[in-house]
Amino acid sequence: MTARSGRTSSIAARSARRIAMLFASLAIAILLWEFYKAVGPEDGGDIFGWRIIPKTNDRVMPHTWTMAAEFGDDAIGSGDQKVWQVLLGYAWYTFRMAIAGLALGVFVGVGLAVFMARFKIVERGLLPYLVISQTIPLIALAPQVTVIRGSLDLPQWTSAAALAAFLSFFPVTVSTLRGLQSAPAASLELMDSYAASWWTTLRKLRFPAAVPYMVPGLKLAATASVIGVIVTEITLGGLRGVGFATIDYSQKVTSQPASVYAAVFAAAVLGLIMFGIVVAGESIAMRRRPKEVVG
Numbered sequence: 001m002t003a004r005s006g007r008t009s010s011i012a013a014r015s016a017r018r019i020a021m022l023f024a025s026l027a028i029a030i031l032l033w034e035f036y037k038a039v040g041p042e043d044g045g046d047i048f049g050w051r052i053i054p055k056t057n058d059r060v061m062p063h064t065w066t067m068a069a070e071f072g073d074d075a076i077g078s079g080d081q082k083v084w085q086v087l088l089g090y091a092w093y094t095f096r097m098a099i100a101g102l103a104l105g106v107f108v109g110v111g112l113a114v115f116m117a118r119f120k121i122v123e124r125g126l127l128p129y130l131v132i133s134q135t136i137p138l139i140a141l142a143p144q145v146t147v148i149r150g151s152l153d154l155p156q157w158t159s160a161a162a163l164a165a166f167l168s169f170f171p172v173t174v175s176t177l178r179g180l181q182s183a184p185a186a187s188l189e190l191m192d193s194y195a196a197s198w199w200t201t202l203r204k205l206r207f208p209a210a211v212p213y214m215v216p217g218l219k220l221a222a223t224a225s226v227i228g229v230i231v232t233e234i235t236l237g238g239l240r241g242v243g244f245a246t247i248d249y250s251q252k253v254t255s256q257p258a259s260v261y262a263a264v265f266a267a268a269v270l271g272l273i274m275f276g277i278v279v280a281g282e283s284i285a286m287r288r289r290p291k292e293v294v295g
Contacts, residue, residue, distance in 0.1 A: 015283070036054075040053070040055075040056040040061075041056060042057045058257065062258040070261070072084065083262055087262060091269070093241040094226065094229050094233070094243070094270060097157050097161050097239075098270070099274075100161040101160065101161040101225040104169075105224075106168070108165060108169045108173075109172025110172060110173075110176050112169070112177075113173050114176075114202065116173075117177055117202075117206070118198065131170075139235050141163060142231075142235040145163060156236075160239055160241075163231070164228035165225070167225065167227060167228040168224045168228065169221070171216075172218060172221050175216055175217025176214050179206075179211065179212070180210045182213060183201075183205050184209075188205070191204070191205055215282045218278045218281075218282075219275055223275055226274055227271075229241065229242075230242055230246070242266050242267045242270060246264070
């Protein structure tokens, strides 16, 4: 067996383990849900006067098979379409905006990281403000972004993409900056001895060294972009994605409580898909990466 085929088999085995762990964790979550529904109080309970024990009645905690059956029911007001078909359309709409927001966030995040890695004074001055920016709630930013979008006469979906980028750029910035600074000092000295420019060192040494650090940040950014789009859909309205479905189905909580969870599951699956895209990119990027040999 060649080294390349052995590495491919290792990647396939690792991917299979990840998929198996995903389904195992899903099965455990279902069992815990049904177990608590069977033994928990229907009207909830108090601990030291605080009402923190969740209710288990069918309106609050439907059975898992009831929630699964909801996907096959007819979607009200959508012709002869099923719920899963409607949610698939909503998810596709949100997915496109999340991809656009992630791409913009990665572009801004990597650019800021390179800028801060090049000039230390910029890192010391800018990084605290980047941290502070993540404490600003999207609900407060959404109206301002909408006003700016309107003044530029841009499509409505760009508001969601911009807010998705706002959430996703920070983990990319921090992880990329840490990766660019992780290049071994001996390797940097060697590049200096060859009179390599800073940009050549960045391309040949710093960026390859930063890849393992960037991947976790990209994973966080991928899921954050979905959150940003969904929050924008809920806040602004007019965007018919998963966020819109969440609001629409929440109005049926009394008659169809399982429908709310259908929208939640659609959002969760969309986040997993975004995460999986980054994982697939990681496998491609790391496939030909030489392994370090410890002597």
